[in-house]
Amino acid sequence: MTVTMHMPRIGLGTWCLLGEQATDVVTQAIELGYRHIDTAPRYDNEAAVGAGIIQSGVKRSELFLTTKIWHDQLSPVAMERSAATSLENLQMDYVDLLLIHWPSTDSNWNMAASLEALVKIQQQGWAKHIGVANFTVPLLQQAWGIVGEQLAVNQVEYHISLQQKAVLGFTQSHNMMLTAYCPLARGDLSQFPVLQTIADKYGVTAHQVALAWLLQQDQVAVIPKASSCEHLHNNLQAAQLQLDAHDVALINALPKNIRTIHPDFSPAWDV
Template identity: 50%
Template sequence: MESLTTQGLNVPRLGLGTFKLQGKDCHEAVLSALAMGYRHIDTAEMYANEDAVGDALEDTAVPREQIHLTTKVWWTNLAPDAIRKAFDQSLAKLKTDYVDFYLIHWPAPDMNLASALETLMRIRDDGGARAIGVCNFPIALLKQAIEDINAPIACNQVEYHALLGQSKLLPYMQSKGMPLTAYAPLAQGRLASFPELKAIADKHDATAAQIALAWLLEQDGVMAIPKARSEASQKSNLGALDIKLDQDDRALIAKLPKNQRFVTPAFSPEWDEE
C-alpha cells in the first residue's frame, strides 16, 4: 500500500471510512479490511461506532502500531474542556492508548480556533495523538490555522470526488506539503451513472468506482477513505490502486461537472468558490 508522509507519519493513501457503519456491521467491516491489507481506519465521535472499531482493533491479529487510526471531535465540543472530555471518551471506546490523527470534524461558527488547536497540540504533546488536523476547512480557515496559529496540521479531510473540484484548496495544500483526505470519494454512489466513467471503466476492465478512486489516488498529496461494508466492495476499492489512467481518461473526467457538493449540513462553513 502506497503511503504519504505528513508531520513525520507515513499514512496509507487508501483507507476505510466507517460513516454510517454501526455495531456488528462496523466491527466485521473493520476486521475484514484489516485482514485484506487495509492499514488506515477512519472513524469519529459523531459516527457512534468508535466502540465497534475498538473491538475490531482488539480482535484483529494486526498489531496496533501497524494501523493508522483517525478519529475526530465534533464541532459542538471545541471548547478546550469539551475537547479533552471528548478525546478521553474516544480513547476509551477505541480501547487504545493513542490515535494517529485527531481531527476537528467541522469548524464551528463561534469557535476560538486558536484555543481549540492549542488543546489538540497539548493532546499530541502528551502522546494521545501522533498528529492533529482538521476536516471541512476552506482555504481561509486553513490559512488561519497554519499561517497565523502555526498549528502542525497533518491533513485536511474534505469532500472530494470527480464531481466536486478542489481547484483552489488542493493547490494551496500541496504548496504546504499537506495531504488532502478525500471523503465521499465516490460521490455517495452517484458516479456509476455517468457514461464517461463507464466508458473509461470498460477500457480498463474495471468499475466506475475504481476509476473514480484511481483518479483521486494518482493526484499528488491526495488520500481517500471510501466507506465499504462488504468484503467485495473493500476488495474492489483496493483494485483501484492497480489502475493507470492515461491523458484521454483524465480529459473525459475533466469534462464532468465539478460543482456538485453533496455534504452540506446547516453548520457548513462558507466554501471557497471552485
C-alpha cells in the first residue's frame, strides 16, 4: 500500500556543509521557512543536520527529511545498518524519504534484494517513503518491476543546462517525483547571460530564474544548497516567480549537455 507523499518542492541541499556551519545553516533555513532538508551519510553531516533541525525547535512532523544509502552498502544487512546509523546520527526515529544514493556498479548486484530491503526498512517505520537516485530509465523500469508504486522519487542532476527528458517522462508517467539535484548547476550561471536578461525583466536574480524554470515543471522538486542567508532566502522566493512561455522557451533552447556530477561509478546515462 502506498501513502500519499507531501514533499515540499523546495528543499535545502546540504552537500559540502559540515559541522557547526551545517547545523547553523539548517536552523536558519528552517527559520526562513524551509521544510525539506536533504542529507546523506556520504556528506558526513547527518549529526550536524539533525542538530540543526532540533535547534530550530520546529516540530519534526512539520519537516520532510531525506537521507540515502551509499552504493557500496546495498546488501540487505548493510542497508539496514546504514539506515540505523543514519537515524542515530540524525537523532530521529524516522526519515521521510530514504534513497539508494547510486545504483551499484557490481555486475552481480541483486537490485531486487536491495529494493526489498528498502521496503522492509520502510515497513519497520524508519522511512515514510522510499526511492532512488541517479537511476536511468532502464534502471527505473527494472526497479518499478520490483516494487512498483512504492518507488516515490528519483533524485537526479537536473538544471537549465542538463537535459532530463527521458527520466522526467518516466517519473511523470509513473506518478513519481523527480528531485533535481545541483538545480543551480553548482552555482555559476554567468555563462548563460539570457538568465540575467530574464531576471532583469522580473527584478529577480538569475538563480531564481533557474529554479523557477524547474519548479514550473510537473512533479519536479529542487534542493539547492546555500550557505548565506541571502541565498537561502532568494531560493525559497523562487517559488513565487512565474516565467512566461517566451522565457521558458529561451531557457529550453540553452545547451542541455552539461553534467557536473559524473563519478567513475556512474551508470550509462540516458541521452
